[in-house]
Amino acid sequence: MNPEPNKSDQETFVIDENDRYSRLKLIGWWEQERIAAAKILVVGAGALGNEVLKNLCLLGVGTIYIIDFDVVQESNLTRSVLFRSRHEGQPKASVITEMASDLNPDCTLIPIEGNVLTDIGIGLIRDMDVVIGCLDNREARLWVNRMSWKANTPWIDGGIQEINGVTKVFVPGDGPCYECGMTENDYRLISLRYSCPLLRQEDIQQGKVPTAPTIASIIGGMQVQEALKLLHDLPTDDGSAMVFNGAANQFYKTKFTPKEDCLSHETYEDVIESELTHESTLQEVCQFLELEEATLILDRDFLVRLNCRTCESHKQIDRPLCLVGSSEGVCDSCQQPLQPETVSEVSLNGEFANRSLASLGIPDWDVIKIRTPSETRFVLLNKAG
Ligand SMILES: [Zn+2]
Ligand SMILES: [Zn+2]
Incomplete structure (x- = not known):
């Protein structure tokens, strides 16, 4: 005699084609409610930011903030799935919000036309489940790292160059942070910029690195997958760099070591x-x-x-x-x-x-x-x- 299938079996095998998320829910550990309740801040609306936002909207993430101070340029169109030539000269944060909203009306998207260094409060970061960094310079990464630690919010860094890229997950606590993984050379590059009495803002904004849209898809996809794991309390390789060498098709991980005297390790308690x-x-x-x-x-x-x-x-x-x-x-x-x-x-x-x-x-x-x-x-x- 065949036993009645139990409740979880029924849930697994009944596909409601009218439910937008029905195929996702077939994944064993998937909890769409967690994704719908999630709040994520995306920092940067460039090539990576476009891919990350696209994925977050397809997944039905409930609340998404996106910050960028730049405007759309013609040269962005080869790497940014959500921009069109008609958007040239318009703020990236607003354009990406408008275009991504069309992908999924379930998501609430909130644009911030501003600079991550000065226009985001720690209160916003505390309210987020995850911060996803889609940045192209060390100064902004270091800043996001310090704010995330103060706010006790995990953050996921992505970096791309040509057809190679890296993803890093950081969870505040005892483990290593982005700054722990900074090399002497990273500090040297930043201090070169800071050695002048005034920060050379013009130079920082010139950090235009050559990248292909393909690596932006790969690394942006990985960043969102890692965010999904964090939202589901699944294990992540936090405190590691996950490096993809696209030329050789090699993937490797390296673990950072926590630095005793790291300046980022401050969490604001008893707020x-x-x-x-x-x-x-x-x-x-x-x-x-x-x-x-x-x-x-x-x-x-x-x-x-x-x-x-x-x-x-x-x-x-x-x-x-x-x-x-x-x-x-x-x-x-x-x-x-x-x-x-x-x-x-x-x-x-x-x-x-x-x-x-x-x-x-x-x-x-x-x-x-x-x-x-x-x-x-x-x-x-x-x-x-
Ligand atoms: Zn650290
Ligand atoms: Zn004078």
């Missing part, structure tokens, strides 16, 4: 929720925390002004240092190099305590770090919108 936003001032933050003595530690050095020692003039800047290009660091009158006057912490008794946090370069929905004589406290700012 205090508040009604404050980045329009609030440090004075208001301290009233809320009932503190009489406190210092706000800025994640980003803030450039207040540039001073000329030769003609004793100064230029007011009031922007995060990382946004100021070296071309601005020259005196308009005498052409001599200007000296930056930066702020990295703000005292409750100092001159900036009644300025809005936003005017000190703190982004929307951030977590701010307040040092008191006895401890360090972390305050989550609300979304302004």
